[in-house]
Amino acid sequence: MSKKVSIGLILALLLTLMATAVQAQSGGSIRGNVREDTNGDGKCTDGAAIVGMTIEFKSTHAEMVTVYLQSGSDGSYGLVAAGLGSWEVSAKPNSDYRITSAKTVPVFIDENQNLALGIDFCAQKTSGTTTTGTTVLPQSGGVIPTQSPAQALTLAALLGGMLFVTGAGLEYRRRQNL
Structure with missing residues (x-):
């Protein structure tokens, strides 16, 4: 017995x-803002929020997941269910803007560091371009879990x-x- x-x-x-x-x-979260760079120096602490900028999240670990989100009405974005491992976060502007800060930022998410804040991008308006009827989609926070x-x-x-x-x-x- x-x-x-x-x-x-x-x-x-x-x-x-x-x-x-x-x-x-589980996973973590990657968050940041997209703001206008008024003088082109790559710093945008006082710039206006840029709405609808595409943000690309690429995992560089085994699953190789790519997620695209849009910045919200306040310029913020967030991938709230990022899987553990290495990620590359990039801003993908349309023809109205050019990125003046780092175009791609590496981020690492693990059990001890599962929140990456301040992954910000600065963009400056390009001159002489016309808008061609771009539709801005609502901000998304969802991701396919790993x-x-x-x-x-x-x-x-x-x-x-x-x-x-x-x-x-x-x-x-x-x-x-x-």
């Missing part, structure tokens, strides 16, 4: 640890099934030896 209890406790502990590990694989809840549930069920089969096999061998 003592062996049954100890094997059951060990299996329960292993399943709990695996479920915790699957749940711990691991969906269905995948996590499938993994947990698979591991639980493997533990059950292992336990049943051990019990069968024990009864054969009696």
Whole structure:
């Protein structure tokens, strides 16, 4: 009876640890602003917000995810479900603007540093260009998660099934030896 209890406790502990590990694989957030650079020096602390600038997020880790968002009415943007790993954040202006700050900013998200703030871009209006009917889409904060809840549930069920089969096999061998 003592062996049954100890094997059951060990299996329960292993399943709990695996479920915790699957749940711990969350992500982080990358946030910043897009502002107008009035004098072209790459600094835009007092510039007006630029609405609708495309921001590209490229993961450089195994999944190679690319997400495009637009800056909001206050010039802010945010990828709120960035997966763990390295990202490259870039501003992609239309023909009305040119980027005067860094065009691409590297960002690293991990369990200890899961919030990257102040990833800002400065842009200056180009002269002599005409607008060609560009439609600004609403600001988006969604992203395809690197691991969906269905995948996590499938993994947990698979591991639980493997533990059950292992336990049943051990019990069968024990009864054969009696």
